Amino acid sequence: MxxxxxxxxxxxxxxxxxxxxxxxxxxxxxxxxxxxxxxxxxxxxxxxxxxxxxxxxxxxxxxxxxxxxxxxxxxxxxxxxxxxxxxxxxxxxxxxxxxxxxxxxxxxxxxxxxxxxxxxxxxxxxxxxxxxxxxxxxxxxxxxxxxxxxxxxxxxxxxxxxxxxxxxxxxxxxxxxGVRPSRERPVVAISSLGKSCLNYMVALKPELERRGYEVVIFHTTGMGGRALEAIAAQRGFAAVMDFSLQELANHLADSVVTSGADRLENAGRAGVPQIVAPGAIDMVDFPTWQPVPERFSDRPYHAHNRLLASVTSDGEARRGIARAIGAKLEKAEAAAAFILPAGGIQEWDQEGEPLHEPEALSAFVDEMRRAVPANVEFHEIPDHINSPAFVEKALSIFDEWVAQGVVPLGATEERATA
CATH class of the missing domain: 3.40.50.12020 (Uncharacterised protein family UPF0261, NN domain)
Structure with missing residues (x-):
């Protein structure tokens, strides 16, 4: 060639x-x-x-x-x-x-x-x-x-x-x-962070593959979310499970770790069905090699490595994030569902972990209940986002959408090779 x-x-x-x-x-x-x-x-x-x-x-x-x-x-x-x-x-x-x-x-x-x-x-x-x-x-x-x-x-x-x-x-x-992307099986996108922070994809990936879908997971550290948005805008997915929205929170806090102002908008605008959850929206990222931004100097801090560190936003900021999520979901022109895991939204916010702030989490949950628009299915569970119950809820919504024809049927081995 x-x-x-x-x-x-x-x-x-x-x-x-x-x-x-x-x-x-x-x-x-x-x-x-x-x-x-x-x-x-x-x-x-x-x-x-x-x-x-x-x-x-x-x-x-x-x-x-x-x-x-x-x-x-x-x-x-x-x-x-x-x-x-x-x-x-x-x-x-x-x-x-x-x-x-x-x-x-x-x-x-x-x-x-x-x-x-x-x-x-x-x-x-x-x-x-x-x-x-x-x-x-x-x-x-x-x-x-x-x-x-x-x-x-x-x-x-x-x-x-x-x-x-x-x-x-x-x-x-x-x-x-170079190998061009294959479309032998319908593609489901999942957003997540590293497995130490959000780990639902470990259980979701094999379950979706068993149903006949190709699963593509995006690491939401700025450019990962950008890639998800770009492919969604081109209708490159059969469905999106957008469970890590930290880049949205970063953008609202003026962090450089952003995927742009249109995060959480392109799937809905392109008519791609999406199931959404607020994974890691309580954290704001910044470069570890820079000083902690002054407005976050009194907030809980976690250094992930020599490149990336995070602080948490307070309850009032989380209420603003909830309203922003709701406003973006209201623009969706396809099926949309929102899962609210009231028990926590990332690994380090649990009791005994460095970013555990139950009052701030409660403020977010309270505001999110009001912010989900009428065009979006609302599902609240008392469990943590990293729990088996969260995966079960996501799969139950997905399976119902497949049964209704909202999401195309997965490819069996025979259909995929036909």
């Missing part, structure tokens, strides 16, 4: 780098296809897809883009065209992977292109702001790969050549050996 790699960049300002990348893609065994997103100038090479094709894909012209106002509006329009064009090329089976190069402007465009392509299509961005908090979670495609464009401000040098060559080899290799 000779992977066809779409190389995206502004050829009028980064021609040397892009030509070098074209060479390295060829040397790695790929077939380079150049897509130019220049606005004012032209590259010194003939791209397979020029800036006029990009503008046309955005239903406009280069001159109109130049006249649009400023560099921000111009690159936003070019991003729209590049995204549409890349998606069309993929759907016509003309590309197998994408690599884009840029500073903040090029990265902004590249993120839109990556989001336009489905999970399993290799997407590599060489960026001067890789891993930066300038990039919001909702702009990051589920399987995006990034590398820091070290030494990449102006012209080729040995440092940036090392980076660019690695990136080109990586995207060609990914396109050659």
């Amino acid at each position: 000779q992977p066809r790699i779409l190389i995206i960049g502004t050829g009028d300002t980064k021609a040397d780098e892009l030509v070098f990348m074209r060479q390295k893609v060829r040397e790695a065994g790929g077939a380079p296809i150049m897509l130019d997103v220049s606005v004012l100038g032209d590259p010194p090479y003939a791209p397979e897809h020029d800036k006029h094709a990009v503008a046309a894909a955005a239903d406009t012209t280069i001159q109109a883009i130049i006249d649009s106002g400023d560099e921000n509006s111009a690159m936003t329009l070019m991003a729209r065209g590049a995204s549409h064009l890349a998606k069309e090329l993929y759907e016509r089976d003309e590309i197998d992977g994408v690599i884009a190069l840029g500073g903040t402007m090029g990265t902004d465009l590249a993120l839109d292109v990556a989001l336009a392509l489905p999970l399993g299509v290799p997407k590599f961005v060489v960026s001067t702001i890789a891993y930066s908090h300038l990039i919001p979670p909702e702009r990051i495609a589920t399987d995006l790969m990034m590398i820091l464009w070290a030494g990449g401000l102006y012209g080729l040098n040995s440092t940036c050549k090392a980076v660019l060559s690695q990136a080109c080899g990586a995207v060609v290799g990914a396109a050659r050996v």
Whole structure:
């Protein structure tokens, strides 16, 4: 296989780098296809897809883009065209992977292109702001790969050549050996944290697999929830068991460990049935290597490792979280159910554990009873979220939805291989 790699960049300002990348893609065994997103100038090479094709894909012209106002509006329009064009090329089976190069402007465009392509299509961005908090979670495609464009401000040098060559080899290799997601069985998504905090998935996974479903579990430490939301928005799940909502609580507390403002919204918006529970909403995460935020300095503290630490929110903050959950569930356009485990919502909130705060938990439970909207089934159990009773309740709701046709029937071995 000779992977066809779409190389995206502004050829009028980064021609040397892009030509070098074209060479390295060829040397790695790929077939380079150049897509130019220049606005004012032209590259010194003939791209397979020029800036006029990009503008046309955005239903406009280069001159109109130049006249649009400023560099921000111009690159936003070019991003729209590049995204549409890349998606069309993929759907016509003309590309197998994408690599884009840029500073903040090029990265902004590249993120839109990556989001336009489905999970399993290799997407590599060489960026001067890789891993930066300038990039919001909702702009990051589920399987995006990034590398820091070290030494990449102006012209080729040995440092940036090392980076660019690695990136080109990586995207060609990914396109050659990557495995696209299978849909032989209906997919059920489950959100959770590490097994030491939330462990219901240990029992749920084999039970759902026995019923004929593929189970995909997302680790809700920021980007895990982002991936769940992105795939749900594309209707990639038969159902969602969203039982770890800590990222929502993090976002409300301005933590960097967030998956974006639309957490807990995309499944309902896309018409995907969802069973929801408030796992770990009492914790707020922050980097262990930073001081405890002053407003949480008197709260119970737990250091998970040298990267991630948590404090608890007080009762009043938990009431606000309950109302936010209710407001998001009210937007659901498909079947939704909420399980309220009144006995506790994460492993360390139990008696004798460091985050045990019964009064704050009681405040949340009280507010949550009022916050669940009328369009959502409400199920309260007296047990802890890590108890067998919680798993039994989740499965009973799920099984009832299957019987009603709300969730598609799982694939038996015969149906899965037919």
